[in-house]
Amino acid sequence: MTPNKRAIDKVYKRRDRYEIPDWQRVEVWDTAKKQKLIDTILRGWKLPKFYLLKTGRDEYEVVDGQQRINAIIDFFGNELALSEESTTKFGGPLYKDLDPNISDAFDDYEIEFDEIEDASDSEIKEFFQRLQEGLPLTSSEKLNSVHSKLRDYVRELSKHNFFKNKVYVADTRYAHFDIVSKVATLEIEDISTGLRYDDLRAVFEANSHFSSASSAGKRLKSGLDMMDVIFQEKSPLLKNRTIVQSFSTLIIRLAATGKAKGHEGTIKAFFGEFMRGLAEQMELGQKATDADFIGFQKTISANVRSGAGTRQAILFRKLFEYSPVFATFFDASVIKESGISSQVAELGENMSDYISRLNAVYSAKHGDDLFKATNKTTQAQLNVRKPVDDLNSYTGFIDELYFLFRESIGQRLVDNIPRAFSDVNVLRTDLQHDIDHGDAGKVRAKRKKTSEVFKKYSSQTSPHALAPEMFPVVQVGLMRAINFDLEQLLKNAP
Incomplete structure (x- = not known):
């Protein structure tokens, strides 16, 4: 066994690398016990040693310390509140409420653990049994x-x-x-x-x-x-x-x-x-x-x-x-x-947040908003949060996106139009039957383009042939693509 230490914020950030095995004895700590553990850490007091079985590069199975790790994860995730006494002492019930100095100290608190390597099944089993009296088999x-x-x-x-x-x-x-x-x-x-x-x-x-x-x-x-x-x-x-x-x-x-x-x-x-x-x-x-x-x-x-x-x-x-x-x-x-329709509202809220942040950045440099701030813009952001389930609601959804990501931005992104914004334009052109005019060769090219774009989000070539249950899949895929492009615009903003 090799003794080691690790800051608990690193344990939280890499919690997917700590596997919690299913024991026959599955004690579940009550809230009071979890609160006492967090209080101990906040006071800087020492915890009993953890025991981890190394299963791969920076991958572990928790031999002893399952409930302690779960309590730490719950507190970091703002799902475990402190006791009234601890809340008074440390300034807030949840991790997010802590004074920065206190939360920094919590982040940096180091747990001590012994890392078990190269142990046979029988050795591990014997260790388990000695570690916790009467521990049954897995x-x-x-x-x-x-x-x-x-x-x-x-x-x-x-x-x-x-x-x-x-x-x-x-x-x-x-x-x-x-x-x-x-x-x-x-x-x-x-x-x-x-x-x-x-x-x-x-x-x-x-x-x-x-x-x-x-x-x-x-x-x-x-x-x-x-x-x-x-x-x-x-x-x-x-x-x-x-x-x-x-x-x-x-x-x-x-x-x-x-x-x-x-x-x-x-x-x-x-x-x-x-x-x-x-x-x-x-x-x-x-x-x-x-x-x-x-x-x-x-x-x-x-x-x-x-x-x-x-x-x-x-x-x-x-x-x-x-x-x-x-x-x-x-x-x-x-x-x-799958609950895919339930994603629509969250994606819509994220979209509005990106638009607001981009407007703030853009107006600070240019003096006006990137997305024109009107009542119609606000209403469009609310409307896209409604799940679509047929061709009519899909058409309305595309119209709202077209207003947001084509009309409301005018020529302000003319030299750098994100791909998802262009996709919205193509999809609306198809719905408005604006591809059937002009040279026959160009019409065929437009039809091919609209089919390719719609297929990217639906696996089908036309919304007119799409099964009703597939419309939420298209909606979520398109909203996620738009949000990705909005995030990239924000990252690349000067």
Whole structure:
């Protein structure tokens, strides 16, 4: 073991690198206990040592200190308030309310931990047992003793080539068995099923005569087969148990549609982009802005019952935004289940914030606003926050965007029009039937252009042929593209 120290703000920013394993003994601290821990840190008093098992480069499994780390994360995230006594002493109930000197000291507080390396399964188990008196076996070790044909099938799948040669998670203490147990439980029951030991055991016992030839058995095998194709080699994307479970559950749903074959490269690219975005947001700490990534990571750290469902909805949303063609694989219920429409209001609020900030920067230099400030501009910003669900509401949505990002800016960005702004113009031209005039060759070129732009956001070539459930996918994709361009304008502003 190697002794080490780390400032807790770095632990928070890199919380996606600390895996919280599922123990049979899952004590959950009450609020008072969490408050006392935070008070201890704020006073600068020493905490008991943490024990971390090194699983990769700067990757750890928390052997001892799970509840303490969760309390620290909750306080950093402004989800845990101080006690009345601590609030009086430190000037505010939440992290964001603390005096800068106090919050800086909190950020810099160092926890001491011993880093465990190169330990065998038996050595780790012995250490666990000595560290905490009477500590039972892990849930996966317990599950492995259940007499059930589902248990037998899960053990078989845990030796699948995907796990043997593609997954970075070391198969210590039945780690691969643990992952497949959860994937199988979600597939046999439903996405809202709990994944603690008691939940998993109940499913194993209820399926003591499970058949690998059942529909669930076939879906599990097909999903892992597809994961094996998606990942051609061992991937660092697959170094966290919950990530592997979440990706596998998503792919099982995709494989079951019978339409995903041939899209493996796109899916692999999506997974890479998703993990890059997640890591980037976690690194931002308090400055993180993507609610989906924040929520996704929270379910990993907190291990809540609804976690798997939350993660799947987020993955569906991000996948549909990344490549709308995947939304066409499913019926309307799955698109609704993804909650993609719920993103519209948040994206609209972010859009208004960017516009306000850009106006402030632009007017400071030029003396007037970049986006003309009128009642119509204000109303347009409110209107784009309404979800669209048919051609009529989509047409109104595009009209509002056209006013905001074409008419209200006039010629002020004529030499540097962002791509998403141009896309809005093309989409509106199509709706206004302004492409059918002039030279036949130019008309064909315009039609091709409008088809390409619309396909980018919908996977279809025309809004007139789009299924109603796909309009929210188009709306969210276009709003996110606009917000990205607004952010770039703000970053590049002098």
